[in-house]
Amino acid sequence: MELTREEVLKHIAAAEEAYTHRLNHQLESHIVVIQENFDVLGAQDQAICIRFYRLYMRFLTLFEAVDVATMQTYLEALENEGVVEASDYELICSFYHKCPQELYEKALMAYSYNETLHLHYALKLKHEQRFDEAVEVLKYVLECYPGATEVRFLLWEIEQEYLDELRHAEQEVDATALLDLASATHNTSVLKGLELDPRLSKAEGYHVQIQLAIWQNRSVEVRDQWRGEWKFVELEDKTRNLLADYAKAFMMYDMVAEVLPFPEAPEFPTEDFNDFSAYRAYMEALTNAGWQRAQHHYLLIGKSCYFYSKDLKKMAYCLQQGLELHPKNPLLLELKGKFFFFQAEYPQAAEAFNEAFRQGLSATDYLQTLMDLNDRVNDPKGILQVVNQFHQRHFPNAKSTCFRGIALIKLGLVAEALSVFNEGIEDYPQSAFHAWMYYWRAVIHRKNKNYELFFQDIEREVQFYELGSSDYCNSMNLSMEVLFEMGDYEKCYQYACYSHEQGRLDPELYPVFQWLCFYDFKENPEGLRPASEGDLVPDPETYIDYRNNGLVYWIIGNETAAAKSLMAAAQNSPNAGVYYKLAFSVSREALDHQLSLDIYEELKAEVPEARTWEVDHPYPELLSAAKHYKESTAACLNLIASYPYRAFFDYPRDINYLAQALKKSAQGAENMTDFIRYSSMLLSTENPEENHLKEHHQMVEDSYKEDLFLQHNLLAMASNFDVEFTEEELKKLKVIRTELIQNYFG
Numbered sequence: 068m069e070l071t072r073e074e075v076l077k078h079i080a081a082a083e084e085a086y087t088h089r090l091n092h093q094l095e096s097h098i099v100v101i102q103e104n105f106d107v108l109g110a111q112d113q114a115i116c117i118r119f120y121r122l123y124m125r126f127l128t129l130f131e132a133v134d135v136a137t138m139q140t141y142l143e144a145l146e147n148e149g150v151v152e153a154s155d156y157e158l159i160c161s162f163y164h165k166c167p168q169e170l171y172e173k174a175l176m177a178y179s180y181n182e183t184l185h186l187h188y189a190l191k192l193k194h195e196q197r198f199d200e201a202v203e204v205l206k207y208v209l210e211c212y213p214g215a216t217e218v219r220f221l222l223w224e225i226e227q228e229y230l231d232e233l234r235h236a237e238q239e240v241d242a243t244a245l246l247d248l249a250s251a252t253h254n255t256s257v258l259k260g261l262e263l264d265p266r267l268s269k270a271e272g273y274h275v276q277i278q279l280a281i282w283q284n285r286s287v288e289v290r291d292q293w294r295g296e297w298k299f300v301e302l303e304d305k306t307r308n309l310l311a312d313y314a315k316a317f318m319m320y321d322m323v324a325e326v327l328p329f330p331e332a333p334e335f336p337t338e339d340f341n342d343f344s345a346y347r348a349y350m351e352a353l354t355n356a357g358w359q360r361a362q363h364h365y366l367l368i369g370k371s372c373y374f375y376s377k378d379l380k381k382m383a384y385c386l387q388q389g390l391e392l393h394p395k396n397p398l399l400l401e402l403k404g405k406f407f408f409f410q411a412e413y414p415q416a417a418e419a420f421n422e423a424f425r426q427g428l429s430a431t432d433y434l435q436t437l438m439d440l441n442d443r444v445n446d447p448k449g450i451l452q453v454v455n456q457f458h459q460r461h462f463p464n465a466k467s468t469c470f471r472g473i474a475l476i477k478l479g480l481v482a483e484a485l486s487v488f489n490e491g492i493e494d495y496p497q498s499a500f501h502a503w504m505y506y507w508r509a510v511i512h513r514k515n516k517n518y519e520l521f522f523q524d525i526e527r528e529v530q531f532y533e534l535g536s537s538d539y540c541n542s543m544n545l546s547m548e549v550l551f552e553m554g555d556y557e558k559c560y561q562y563a564c565y566s567h568e569q570g571r572l573d574p575e576l577y578p579v580f581q582w583l584c585f586y587d588f589k590e591n592p593e594g595l596r597p598a599s600e601g602d603l604v605p606d607p608e609t610y611i612d613y614r615n616n617g618l619v620y621w622i623i624g625n626e627t628a629a630a631k632s633l634m635a636a637a638q639n640s641p642n643a644g645v646y647y648k649l650a651f652s653v654s655r656e657a658l659d660h661q662l663s664l665d666i667y668e669e670l671k672a673e674v675p676e677a678r679t680w681e682v683d684h685p686y687p688e689l690l691s692a693a694k695h696y697k698e699s700t701a702a703c704l705n706l707i708a709s710y711p712y713r714a715f716f717d718y719p720r721d722i723n724y725l726a727q728a729l730k731k732s733a734q735g736a737e738n739m740t741d742f743i744r745y746s747s748m749l750l751s752t753e754n755p756e757e758n759h760l761k762e763h764h765q766m767v768e769d770s771y772k773e774d775l776f777l778q779h780n781l782l783a784m785a786s787n788f789d790v791e792f793t794e795e796e797l798k799k800l801k802v803i804r805t806e807l808i809q810n811y812f813g
Contacts (some may be wrong), residue, residue: 070104078104079119086122091129098126113148120144123159135165142170153178160184163191164272172343179338179346182212189221198229200347207350210359214397214427227252234726242266246275250309255282273297274306275743281309286317308360311367320375323367330361334390362396365389369402373409382406397428413444431461438470450474451502465491465500473507485511502531506542513549514641521549540571556587564592578602578615581675585622598622607632610639615655626657634666636672644670644677657683660693680710 069080078402082097103121109115120141127138138159145151147242156174160166178184185208192201205222207216221406230248230802234257235239242264249257263274277297280289294312300312305419314322336352339345369385372378386406389399406420418441424433434457454471461467467489475484486664488508492501505528512521532539543566550559566572572580581598584591591597598619603711617632633650637643647670654663667686672679681708690699 070100070107071108074113075101075104075107079122080116082122084117093584094126094129098123117145117150118146121155128158128162133165135159135162135167138162138168139170153181153184156181157181157187160187160191163187164195166191172346173429174784175470176340176592179349180211182208182215182218186221188216189225193221193225193228196232198225200233201225203347203351203354206354210354210356212358217366223252229253230254230257234328243271246271246572250274250278250305253278253282255279270301270303270306273300273302274309275307277302277306281313286313286319289313290319290322293326296385298524308364311364315367315370318374320371320373321372324376327364327371329368329388330357330364333357333361358392362389362392362399365392366396366398366402369399369406373402373405375425377409379406392468395426397423397426400426401428401432401436401748408440408443411443413440416440431457434460435466437465442470444474445477447477447712453480462518465495465498465504467761468495469500469503472504476507476511481511500755502528502538513545516642518549518553525760535569535571537571540566540569541573544571544573544576545581547576551583552642554645556583559583560587560589567592567595575611575615578618582618582622607635610636610646613639617646617649621653626653627662630654630657630659630662630666633740634669637670644674647674647677651682651685663689666694683709709743804805 078101080099082094082101083092084615085094085097104118124138124141126408127134142155142159145155153174154747156170156178160171160174166187166190171184171191174184175181175188185204189201189204189208189263192198192204200271202222202633204226205218208218212218226248230245230252233245237780242261243259243266246261246267248254249261249535255278258275258278260271263277280292284292297310304333307328311323311327314320314326331354335356335358336349338349340349340493357791365385365388369382369389372385373609375527382402383406383562386399386403389396390403393399400419400423404416404423407413407416407419419432420428420440424430432675434453437453438450438457441447441453450470451474454467454474457467468487472491474485475481475487485508488504488511491504492508495501505524509524509528511522512518525546529539532542543562549558550562559579560583563572563576563583566576566787567580577595578598580595581591581602583589584595585598600619600623603616607613607616612630613636617629617636620626620632623657630650630653633646633653637646637650647666651663651666651670654666657663665683667689668683687699687703687706690702
């Protein structure tokens, strides 16, 4: 039954729909109907015919035994119509077991930069064991598309198979070919066999020796051998490339700078080929032009500047030259971002990183650079977002875990951060990021006032650094701050001296260092000048500013200003108790009783946990000095109740401070009963003080003149303790004795 044109068009549309949804049985029935009625399509249906040719070629791929010859017929129809596309060639060339050589040649010359076509051709060459040609094709693809990872794997596989064929060949094989393949596949057994091969040149012999050393020795030994031996012999370019890549892999960028010179400008072949032989010559010429190699060299030298020499001028030159060769090279664009990052030009850095990602930088590398960028601009929320994206694509590693912990601590989620750092330190092999995790975990321990764990982590952290390095001294500076807050001034002074001698003491810690020397009566170390008014921060904002101003005021003798600055430091500090206590201490030196009382009351209200005997015991005396006698008495009794052991056993027996304070308060309050009680307590000691005896005697004379026995006993006690009497007192003692004898013993 014949169909109309419109019905055939409907079948073609239905067939395309069936192919899209893999409805193979329906597709076949539509194809049969279309073939039987194809003649109804006219000249005006050229586009429809082309759709059917492509559909039928794809239909043929659904059969187990693919009819390549028929597919080629339809391909020729497309060629005749002048509408053949790369995808048409890709389809038929994917059947490399059956597709003829001449079709590949035609396709590759027409689409010389098509990665898929070249990959299919390499598979055909591999299948036919034309290994040298397959290697040539894949190297050409990698020159055009350096990021084609699957091509690199296939190249290694073919080179390995080619090497095996040459090793088992009956005829003699070129030694250089063996060396190139063994080097490319890292085949140490073949390299060892070539080690003493007389057919190799001297430079090739060094290449063998260096290859084996790289795979057998430690990186530090390889670097030593380079500097002690290989540096002074003539090496081939491929050997220098090998050493440079090796050094880069182990982050030995000092060695990269020594090994690798600036590359020569590549010479590109012209795309002038009329037959496949000329096209093969073009592929080989492009592969050997050095276009990709020059970019790689500029990248390595630029990274050496970034990680080692910090030579920004040289780095800028590498970026300029490398990006002129290939403006869309993602690795060079990433390095460009790091160039801006190094100079704190963060918007330009972000723009370069984003462009690198758009041009093919792996998501893993891109996200890791964004971690660094967000950390530098202090955007913890941004860090967490990037880490979460990274973990969706990649297993967590030491870096991502470290940055996640840093972001959490900056967001105030201290407990979560501690858990993350614990996990990172325990779960991943030791790396540079462990130093950061130890450091930030120590910061958490400091915040929690767990100083024993703080110093344990700092000790682990500094093992990653050289003595005297900036990172090492940074941790010494942090330790110095902790020791200062702990009140361990002797050890704090030692840490300060060390960092000062290295020239790496944090400028914000110099007032602390100057105060330590002043407070503990130490001589200023060489290079440490005395503090002066010029060291004051004019407009303090942070607790560090207030702390430093307070210490400087203290040193130059303005105790009142020192106390007020340290109070401001306490009100802004995460460790307020330290600065309240310092403010309380210096205010007492200022003899400003009301200021001292104000500081004490604020300390008691804001950080009651900071109260100690040393803080509480001056309080009653301050109240008494301010004539708050009843409050002074209550404070003194509270002190005894709060610190009974210290009050009765630790305090020096010969200075009964508490009884004296109670007596003074009672006297000020005109409470004679308590005054006598506490005065008697002071006189009941083994060695009462002269002033206590005289004070008590004066009280008796004022209020108890008729009590002759009491007056006599006080004067007699004074005489027993070698108290010097005036003539009047001696005369009075005699008169009292005479009167007592006459009245009571006569």
